[in-house]
Amino acid sequence: MTADAFAERLEREGLIVLEDETFRLTVEESNLLHADLGDGRAKNISQAPGAPVRGTKAGETEAARLGALMSRFSAWAHDLIVASAPSYAGALELGRTSFRPRAVDDAPISPRKDDRRLHVDAFASQPTGGKRILRVFSNINPAGEARLWRVGEPFEAYARRWAGRARAPLPGEAWLLERVGLTRSRRTPYDALMLTLHDRAKLDADYQRAAPRREAAFPPGATWIVYTDTTVHAAIAGRYALEQTFYVPLSAMAAPEVSPARILERLTGRALC
Secondary structure (H helix, E strand, O other): OOHHHHHHHHHHHOEEEEOOOOOOOOHHHHOOOOHHHEOOOOOOEEEOOOOOEEOEOOOHHHHHHHHHHHHHHHHHHHHHHHHHOHHHOOOOEEEEEEEEOOOOOOOOOOHHHOOOOOEOOOOOOOOOOOOEEEEEEEEOOOOOOOEEEEEEOOHHHHHHHHHHHOOOOOOOHHHHHHHOOOOOOOOOHHHHHHHHHHHHHHHOHHHHHHOOEEEEEEOOOOEEEEEOOOOOEEEEEOOOEEEEEEEEOHHHOOOHHHOHHHHHHHHHOOOOO
16 A cells, blocks of 8 residues: 555544554563553543653652653654655654553543543644544553444534534633633634534433444554544543554645545535634
8 A cells, every 4th residue: 555545545534453563562661551550530641742741640760661661652653654654754743642551441530531432532622723633552451452442423424413503612712711721722613613523422322322333343462543533433441552642734634625624614614724
């Protein structure tokens, strides 16, 4: 498959499993695979670019080892994307890296944060302004446990369910959210609409019970690349995974017409970002 073909397939299908790409832990890194590393408050242990590790109760030495592991995975995931889709190379914006030692079925913090419910990704505090959310996952479970997802209907069908019920942001709302620090940048109409799609789906019990879905199993060693802003998904089982988030501008897309921004603009009849 050519580089351009890989990028277009990823954008159109949303999720690709790479059967022959495995992130391998060192012996020292394997010793970090215990579930009680989390601080009990954050959903995952995470590291923003250039920042310390968050969400862990590990001591200084172990936290440094966690940071080194996540940094190594981040570099590996970046190289994997660039090798698979070289046209993205100069456009990738690095987001958070996460280590997920908790079992997926541990009690969620709230329904909106319950990733066992079908949804597309939209980050309340991190507006993208239309940039795509691209994520690389690796199952590093040492006990042979697969990570299980549900994958839902195509994005356009999903968006049609909720887009007409989105409220328009109040005048000055985006400015105020940024001003008081609730968002890291200005929330665009696109970001507001994507949050509506995320929240309404997660909070709708009928949708969660009856929506179209199929199951996908990712065995230990599996790596999968996902545009989580258009792939309707829910994590339903598994523990111990690494994940790297990237943001990709529409200008780098091989098929911009299937991006959520362009689909939502067609559905609403207005520019959103």
